[in-house]
Amino acid sequence: MTEHSMPGIYLDEQGQVAGPTVELVKELNRRMEQGGYYYLMPWARAMQRAQQTPRSVLFETVRNEEREALFKWVGPVKFYDMQLYGPPQLAGLGLSSTELSRRHVACGYRGASYHSALEAMGFSEENNLVLIARAGDCIQMLKLGRAELTPLNRLRYGERFSAFGVELVPLQPIRNVELYLAFSLDFSDEEIQRWQYQLDQMFLDGTVRRLYQQDFPEELINRLEQAAAKSLQRRGAN
Structure with missing residues (x-):
């Protein structure tokens, strides 16, 4: 189970779940001699179903303290340097996160791991936080003028993001996170060790580099390797 998350995960013209991250999981499945069905859905729903469905894998999932006991983990498959992005004209004002939340509206997606960090900055759904169901739709909210700020991964979007007439720059750090494959708890520890070993081999033999290099920056690939x-x-050592 996964969500729409360009450029790594999306539905192709045939309505099939596709993208470099999906190809990574498919190759890992092949090496483990496993089959599988791939479902794309809103993240909050995917998170719920993954905890209720035997022999399921949820990807890409932020691994944090709140989620640690919910799954067994294989990865990382991505690193995220989450930052709060906004209009370039705000960059030189030196606004704190509190000042940003007092003056501006942010957009995020429901169920995201950074939700608590936005709340700590002063954003709330009742006041100045627009929550959407699909990652990526916040750019449309900014284009329509319904929000001005949104969390983005600096390793992916860099020091200036421009699309659909929207220009954004990083204003405030949110958190550094690692994304994993989250396995349901009915996988044995021995199985998880084998999955981890095969994933590590895919990074070191250049497989993941070939899958990632057209869509993700060299800095990210090097850190993963x-x-x-x-x-x-x-x-x-063990």
């Missing part, structure tokens, strides 16, 4: 090498070293 380094994480995989460290994972295998720890496994060897």
Whole structure:
């Protein structure tokens, strides 16, 4: 189970779940000699179903303290440097997160791990936070003038984001996060170890680089390959 998250995950012209992240999971499935069905749905629904459905995998999932006991984890498959982006004219004003929340409206998607961080900044759904069901739709909200700020991954969008007539720059850091494949709890620990080993091998043999390099920055790929090498070293030490 997954969500629409360009450019890594989307529905193709045939209505099939596609994208480089999906190809990573399919190749990992092949190496593990497993089959699978792929479902794309709003994130909050996917999160709920993944906890209720045996032998399920939810991707890409932020691994944090609140979710740690809900799943068994294989990864990381992405790193996110989440920052609050807004219009370039705000960048030079040195506004704090509190000042931003007092003066502006933010947009985020329902069920996202950064929701609590936005609340800590002073954003609330009752006042100055627009929540949407699908990642990426916030850009449309900004274009329509219904919000001015939105969290984005700096490793993906860089120091200036421009699309659909909207220009944004990072204004405030939110959090650094790691995205994983979240396995339902009925997978055994031994199985999870095998999945992790095969994923690490995919990073080190260049498979993930070939899948990612057209859509994701070199900085991200290098960090993932380094994480995989460290994972295998720890496994060897144990």
